[in-house]
Amino acid sequence: MQEVNYETAKELGILPEELDSIKEILGRMPNFTELNIYSAMWSEHASYKNSIKWLKTLPRTGKHLLAEAGSENAGLVDLGEGLACAFKIESHNHPCAIEPYQGAATGVGGINRDIFTMGARPIAQLNSLRFGNPDREHNKRLMRGVVKGIGDYGNCFGVPVVGGEVFFDECYTINPLVNAMSVGLVEKGRTISATAKGAGNPVYIVGSLTGKDGIHGTTFASADITEDSAEDIPSIQVGDPFMEKLLLEASLELRDSGALVGMQDMGAAGIICSTSEMSERGGCGMKIDLSKVPLRQKNMDAWEILLSESQERMLAVVEKGKGHIVESIFDKWDLECSIIGEVIDEDKLLFSYNGELVAEVPASSLALGGGAPQYDREYKKPAYIKEYEKFNIKNVPEPKNLKDIALFLVGHPNIASKRWVYEQYDSMVRTVNMSTNIPSDAALVSIKGSDKALALTVDCNARYVRANPKVGTMIAVSEAARNVVCSGGEPCGITNCLNFGNPYNPETYWQFVQAIEGMGEACNKFGTPVTGGNVSFYNQSEISGKTEAVFPTPVIGMLGILKDKKYQTPLSFRQKGDMIYLIGRSRNDIASSEYLYSYCKIKESPAPYFDLDEEYDVQKIIKELIVSNLIQSAHDVSDGGLFVTLLESAMPENFGFDVTSDAEIRTDAFLFGESQSRVVVSVTASKEAAFIDFTSKHDVPVSTLGHVTKSEIRVDDTSFGFISDFKKMYDTALEEIMK
Numbered sequence: 001m002q003e004v005n006y007e008t009a010k011e012l013g014i015l016p017e018e019l020d021s022i023k024e025i026l027g028r029m030p031n032f033t034e035l036n037i038y039s040a041m042w043s044e045h046a047s048y049k050n051s052i053k054w055l056k057t058l059p060r061t062g063k064h065l066l067a068e069a070g071s072e073n074a075g076l077v078d079l080g081e082g083l084a085c086a087f088k089i090e091s092h093n094h095p096c097a098i099e100p101y102q103g104a105a106t107g108v109g110g111i112n113r114d115i116f117t118m119g120a121r122p123i124a125q126l127n128s129l130r131f132g133n134p135d136r137e138h139n140k141r142l143m144r145g146v147v148k149g150i151g152d153y154g155n156c157f158g159v160p161v162v163g164g165e166v167f168f169d170e171c172y173t174i175n176p177l178v179n180a181m182s183v184g185l186v187e188k189g190r191t192i193s194a195t196a197k198g199a200g201n202p203v204y205i206v207g208s209l210t211g212k213d214g215i216h217g218t219t220f221a222s223a224d225i226t227e228d229s230a231e232d233i234p235s236i237q238v239g240d241p242f243m244e245k246l247l248l249e250a251s252l253e254l255r256d257s258g259a260l261v262g263m264q265d266m267g268a269a270g271i272i273c274s275t276s277e278m279s280e281r282g283g284c285g286m287k288i289d290l291s292k293v294p295l296r297q298k299n300m301d302a303w304e305i306l307l308s309e310s311q312e313r314m315l316a317v318v319e320k321g322k323g324h325i326v327e328s329i330f331d332k333w334d335l336e337c338s339i340i341g342e343v344i345d346e347d348k349l350l351f352s353y354n355g356e357l358v359a360e361v362p363a364s365s366l367a368l369g370g371g372a373p374q375y376d377r378e379y380k381k382p383a384y385i386k387e388y389e390k391f392n393i394k395n396v397p398e399p400k401n402l403k404d405i406a407l408f409l410v411g412h413p414n415i416a417s418k419r420w421v422y423e424q425y426d427s428m429v430r431t432v433n434m435s436t437n438i439p440s441d442a443a444l445v446s447i448k449g450s451d452k453a454l455a456l457t458v459d460c461n462a463r464y465v466r467a468n469p470k471v472g473t474m475i476a477v478s479e480a481a482r483n484v485v486c487s488g489g490e491p492c493g494i495t496n497c498l499n500f501g502n503p504y505n506p507e508t509y510w511q512f513v514q515a516i517e518g519m520g521e522a523c524n525k526f527g528t529p530v531t532g533g534n535v536s537f538y539n540q541s542e543i544s545g546k547t548e549a550v551f552p553t554p555v556i557g558m559l560g561i562l563k564d565k566k567y568q569t570p571l572s573f574r575q576k577g578d579m580i581y582l583i584g585r586s587r588n589d590i591a592s593s594e595y596l597y598s599y600c601k602i603k604e605s606p607a608p609y610f611d612l613d614e615e616y617d618v619q620k621i622i623k624e625l626i627v628s629n630l631i632q633s634a635h636d637v638s639d640g641g642l643f644v645t646l647l648e649s650a651m652p653e654n655f656g657f658d659v660t661s662d663a664e665i666r667t668d669a670f671l672f673g674e675s676q677s678r679v680v681v682s683v684t685a686s687k688e689a690a691f692i693d694f695t696s697k698h699d700v701p702v703s704t705l706g707h708v709t710k711s712e713i714r715v716d717d718t719s720f721g722f723i724s725d726f727k728k729m730y731d732t733a734l735e736e737i738m739k
Contacts, residue, residue, distance in 0.1 A: 002032045012039035018373060025365045033303040033351070033359045037366065040269040040307050041276060044537050047372035050503035051535045054516040062529035064492045064561075066188070070368065071281075073114040073194050073265060074182075075531020077493050077559060081450055084188050086120035089128075089181035089458070089497045089557040091536035096178040100145025104178050105153040106239040106311050111182040112157060113265035116248045117314060119192040119255040120184030123432055124445045125154055127164040127180050128458045128497065128555045129421075132173030134413050134737045139168075142176050143738070150180070151424040156241035157248075161425035162433050163443035165458055166418045171550045174541035179497040179534075181458055181557045185447065192255050194264040196275075196317045197282035199345035201261055204323075205271070206330055206337045207247050208312040209296035213238050215307050243312040243335075250333040251314065257329060259322035266313040272306045272366070274315035275349055279363035280370050285348040288341035290358070302353040317343060377503055379510035384604070388467050391605035393590055399668055403720045406643050408599055409672065410726050415594060415640045416733035438570045439652055441483035441636055444562060453568070455489030455560035461639065462551035467592045468607035469514035473554050475607065475676055477522035478615045479638060480558035485619045486634040486679060488567035488626050489560030491526050496533035496556055501540040501549025511552040519554065525612050526619075528558065569626050571635035572652035573682050573708045578632055580705040581691070584618045584678035586642070586662055588669045594640050595672035608674050615677040621700045622679055630683065630691045637678040643671040643715075645680050650708070651727045658714040659706035671715065682708060 002008060009019040012035060022030050022038050030038065044050055060069045066084055067076035074088035092107025108125065115122045127150060132139040154161055159182070196203070254260050262282070264274045271293070275286050290305045300308075318326050323339065330337035344350070349366075351359040365371035399405060409415050427433050434444035434453060442457040459480040465472030481491040496519065501508040523530060540549035562568065573580075590596045591605040625631045637645045646657050661670045669675075683691045695702040706714075713720040720726075 004029055004032055004035050009035060012036065013043060014039055018042060021373065025362060025371060031359070033306065034361055036303040036307055037272050037359060037361060040272060041366040042372055044503070046269050046273060047368050048535050049373045050375050050377055050537065051512065052368060052374050053376055054513055057516060058520050058530040059523050060529055062493060062527060065529055065531065069530050069532045073117050075493060075495055076118065076191065077531065078188065079447070079452065079561060081452070082188050083447065084186050084191065085183060085454065085559060086115050086118045086186060087181065087183040087495055087557065087559050088114050088532055089179055089495045089555065090534040091497050091499060092178050092180065093175060093499065093536055093539055096142065096146050097175050100142045101149040102238055104146040104149030107178055107180045108150055108153045109239045109241065109244050109311055110265065110267045111180045112159065112244065113267065115182045115184035116251050117192060117194065117263050117265045118186065119190055119252065120186035121252060122159045122182050122184040124162045124183040124443070124454070124456060125159050125181065126162060126443065126456055126458050126557065128177070128460065129164065129166045130172045130177040130553065131168055133170055134168055136173070139173060140738060146176065146178055147421050147424050153239055153241045155426045157245055158429050160427045160429045160433050161422065162427060162435065162445055163456055163458065166421055167462065168413050169551065171548065175539050175550055177499050177539065177550065177553055179499070179555050181495065183454065183456060183559070190255060192260060193262050194278055195262040195281040196278035196284055196286065196343050198261055198319070198343055199284070200320050201343045202318050202320065202323055202339045203286055203288065203341040203343065204316045204318055204326060204337055205293055205340050206314050206316055207335060208240065208243055208310055209294050209336060210305060210308050210310045210313065211296045212300060212304055212308060213310055215304055215309065239311045246333045246335055247312055247314065250330055250335055253329050254316070254326060257325050259318050259325040261317040261319055263314055263316045266315055268309065270306065270308045270310070271315070276363045276366040278315065278317065279349065280367035285344045285346050285363050286341050287344050287350045290351055290353040292338055292340045294336050294338050302351065302358040306351065377509045378506045379513050380506045381510055382507035388604045388606050391591060393588060393669070396590065396596070396600060396602065398666055402667060402671065402715065405595065405599055405668070405672060406720060407729065409594060409640050409644060410647065411729045411733040412594060412598055413734050413737060415644055417731045418734060419731055420735045420738050434568060438568065440487040440569060440571050442487040442489060442560065444487055444568055446565070451564050453562040453565050455484040455487050455562050457483040458555055458557045459483065460553055460555045462553040463592050463597060464607040465515060465554060466551040467605065469511045469552055470518035471607045471610050473515040473518035474522040474612060475610055476554060476556045477519055477526065477528070478612070478676070479636065480556045481526045481528065482619055482636045482679070484558055484560030485622050486569060486571070486636050488569040489562045491528045491558055491560045493531045494523060494528050494556050494558045495531050496554060498533070498535045499539050499550065499553040499555065500537050503537045508549060515552060515554045522612060525616055567626055569634050571649055572633055573649050573655045574632040574653070576655060576708050576710050578682040578684055578708045579688055580657060580659060580707060581681050581683060582678060582703050582705050583621060583681060583700060585675070585701045586665050586670055586678065587673070587675045588665050589675045590669050590673040593672060593674040595668065608676050610676045617700050618677045618679060621695065621698050625681065625694065628694065630687050630694060631681040632684055633682045635680050637680060638674065641672040641674050647726055647730070649680060649682070650723055651730065654711060654723055656709035656712040656723045657706060658709050661716055662703070680705070
């Protein structure tokens with residue numbers, strides 16, 4: 001057994017003061033197995049030690065919430081009619097940087113397990129992906145692996161991918177971001193809690209055999225990506241979607257058996273995480289015999305068994321005397337099921353191996369919210385922000401070649417269709433996806449047997465967040481809400497995936513603090529409490545001695561409820577001759593736009609102007625217009641600006657549009673600027689008078705843009721060509737790059 005000292009602790013990511021705390025908790029120096037336990041459970045990935053102070057400031061209660069953030073495996077929202085929705089988003093960034101296929105696949109598997117461990121059947125998946133410049137072969141390799149990993153696992157598991165986003169920037173070259181979201185349904189009262197209780201109740205490990213894959217995956221996730229990270233390949237788990245499908249069905253059957261006390265997915269940090277978190281929630285402990293854990297590899301040490309992150313495994317606490325029920329269910333599904341210990345009525349985790357006690361630690365000392373450390377890190381405003389604030393639109397010459405700019409943006413991988421990605425996913429399995437033939441700003445998922453549907457989206461413009469973390473994150477929440485509203489839904493809660501650099505860097509931590517403040521303000525405004533999520537720090541790369549962090553990327557996964565499917569609102573124009581209106585105010589603003597950043601090559605500018613009250617008012621009038629049946633379509637203005645929004649509304653049915661720009665605003669800002677709080681709607685001639693009468697009673701600016709044409713695109717009486725030309729470029733640009 002390796003000697004334990006401060007140097008050993010440092011190698012495992014434990015600070016000197018943390019080792020001192022461990023010694024105080026135990027009343028002695030920990031042994032090597034115990035040191036590994038604290039290394040995993042006190043890592044940032046498991047304990048949120050550098051973020052929990054700020055996470056607690058986020059709104060965590062709401063009228064729809066059934067489970068407070070962090071209290072269960074995933075968030076739980078009341079849908080009415082006796083149904084609840086479990087949803088959560090998590091990152092698998094570091095594994096994907098090293099082994100993209102398995103990294104992405106196991107990320108999908110893990111997030112789905114979080115859902116069905118709560119007793120909910122997963123019905124939809126989304127993802128948010130970020131890579132470096134796709135012209136580089138390295139980034140293509142990462143993207144191919146990630147997309148195939150997501151597709152292969154999800155398709156085999158049988159849950160549709162209904163939405164997502166893909167974004168490219170050089171900052172993600174070595175450290176891609178892979179955030180996966182899963183959504184499931186469960187009847188209220190039939191949920192499973194991740195809680196252990198009842199002294200003498202047996203503890204089962206169920207599912208796959210345990211091997212050496214994924215050991216210290218939490219520690220790996222809490223470190224920088226370096227030139228030597230490829231040597232950490234053993235930290236990458238290996239997934240089996242067919243095994244997971246069996247585990248899903250067995251878990252849901254176990255839920256209704258009357259034998260189950262509690263259950264938790266065995267994800268990050270494996271057995272030690274599940275035993276400690278379930279015990280801490282139940283105010284109890286466990287006595288575990290690691291020699292009873294079914295292994296697929298020989299010669300595993302006790303600490304390796306404890307920390308293995310082998311996939312498709314669960315920890316279940318069962319009522320004493322009902323073990324035969326559990327065993328018969330898992331035998332039916334041909335799954336491994338073994339008693340490895342029992343619940344005890346004290347705050348202790350006792351781990352033995354081959355008859356020898358190898359670790360004895362208080363459960364409460366390991367868990368988030370218990371004895372795990374909580375830090376208040378130093379932060380300061382980065383110097384680069386001053387450079388961003390110097391930007392002045394007057395220093396950017398007004399262009400004359402507007403059509404060339406339009407074609408450039410349509411062919412840019414951040415704007416162009418992500419068809420190359422989503423065609424590798426099964427979006428139709430389970431026949432619940434309402435957005436396949438009728439595209440909308442958010443994915444709409446039917447709730448079978450109900451008039452209701454779910455509205456789901458993931459959103460974040462990291463360029464805005466880097467320019468102004470507070471405003472950029474407010475925009476991320478607001479755009480998610482805007483997408484839900486434009487689709488006919490009512491926003492009701494979010495899950496988040498907070499991707500940042502090293503929290504010990506004061507400038508990085510300032511970005512994080514500002515982002516949390518912005519998120520809190522926006523969530524309070526829209527009544528969308530945070531139901532849970534994931535913090536992913538250390539998203540930076542150390543190459544040739546230089547450390548570069550990714551853009552701060554707080555991805556927002558939002559759940560909305562479509563109260564009646566008749567309110568489903570497409571983003572696409574419906575017929576020639578319909579009038580096109582803009583709801584919201586355009587501004588002389590091109591800050592942080594794709595146009596400014598990629599076409600003009602100006603990388604330093606503030607976030608777009610944003611006013612939360614203005615955004616709220618725009619969304620309110622959109623909701624009322626939809627319920628009043630006064631509009632044919634609604635599509636928010638976001639990446640690429642107004643021209644791209646119009647194009648995306650025109651392409652599904654091969655229409656064109658004829659619009660006139662605002663004489664008060666620069667044409668490039670009007671067409672390609674990304675002024676927030678704007679929505680393009682189309683109105684039939686028969687309802688135009690009622691539309692004008694309705695909107696005139698509100699303070700929200702509404703302006704006439706033009707009308708839907710048969711196929712030609714015209715701006716200020718100048719022909720930009722035909723929809724077929726733009727559509728071909730839009731549909732094939734990413735495919736051409738990936739070839």
